[in-house]
Amino acid sequence: MIRVGVDLVPVARVQAMADAGDSGPLHLMLTSAEAELSRFATGWDLHGVAGRIAAKEAVFKLLHVADRTLPWQSIEVLKTTGKWPTVRLSEPASTWAAEAGIEAIDVSISHEDQFAVAVAAGAAGFPTDKETFHAEHHLVQR
Amino acid sequence: MPSTTSSNVDAVRNWLLAKHPERESIAPDEDLIAARFVDSLSFVEFVLTIEEASGVEIDREAIDLADFRTLSAIQKKFF
Numbered sequence: 001m002i003r004v005g006v007d008l009v010p011v012a013r014v015q016a017m018a019d020a021g022d023s024g025p026l027h028l029m030l031t032s033a034e035a036e037l038s039r040f041a042t043g044w045d046l047h048g049v050a051g052r053i054a055a056k057e058a059v060f061k062l063l064h065v066a067d068r069t070l071p072w073q074s075i076e077v078l079k080t081t082g083k084w085p086t087v088r089l090s091e092p093a094s095t096w097a098a099e100a101g102i103e104a105i106d107v108s109i110s111h112e113d114q115f116a117v118a119v120a121a122g123a124a125g126f127p128t129d130k131e132t133f134h135a136e137h138h139l140v141q142r
Numbered sequence: 143m144p145s146t147t148s149s150n151v152d153a154v155r156n157w158l159l160a161k162h163p164e165r166e167s168i169a170p171d172e173d174l175i176a177a178r179f180v181d182s183l184s185f186v187e188f189v190l191t192i193e194e195a196s197g198v199e200i201d202r203e204a205i206d207l208a209d210f211r212t213l214s215a216i217q218k219k220f221f
Binding site for chain 2: 009013017020024025028029053057060067068069070071072092
């Protein structure tokens with residue numbers, strides 16, 4: 001089963017968080033490695049931050065974890081040497097992915113003037129019973 | 143010890159209302175997440191606001207959403 005997640009982040013919301021300075025939320029939402037990738041010499045790369053946050057949210061959505069908040073520090077969106085975004089999970093997200101049978105996650109990010117969007121995809125080795133029911137229910141609809 | 147006055151949870155209420163000028167009030171038992179007062183992007187700021195108002199440091203690895211769903215629940219847990 002393929003899992004997907006998508007998220008859209010307005011750049012204006014990132015701007016508001018950046019305006020809060022070092023006591024604001026961005027330092028809690030980005031790891032140090034992500035923050036290093038998300039800064040220009042003059043300050044935050046707002047579109048880069050928005051895209052990275054959207055990607056984290058998209059990954060969290062595909063994990064299908066109920067009643068938990070997004071563990072910002074455990075879903076990292078970094079860059080490969082080819083500059084493509086790549087995902088690195090740590091606890092608790094890595095356990096959630098393992099429980100879903102997801103061995104790899106890929107993300108794609110795009111941004112325009114006011115928004116950033118990200119899609120995450122992963123292959124789950126086994127669906128939960130509930131998700132199987134919904135999928136079968138959908139398939140038999142005519 | 144955290145304060146037990148309602149004025150501190152009012153600081154949380156005021157923060158939420160400032161983010162949502164279309165609303166004039168929030169009922170103590172209104173579901174803040176279902177009503178979209180708080181979403182995943184603003185949840186970190188929400189937690190920081192509760193920490194600042196209550197003086198309680200919140201363990202982000204052990205968050206139970208039920209403690210954050212309503213102003214009543216927030217007051218009971220953190221104030």
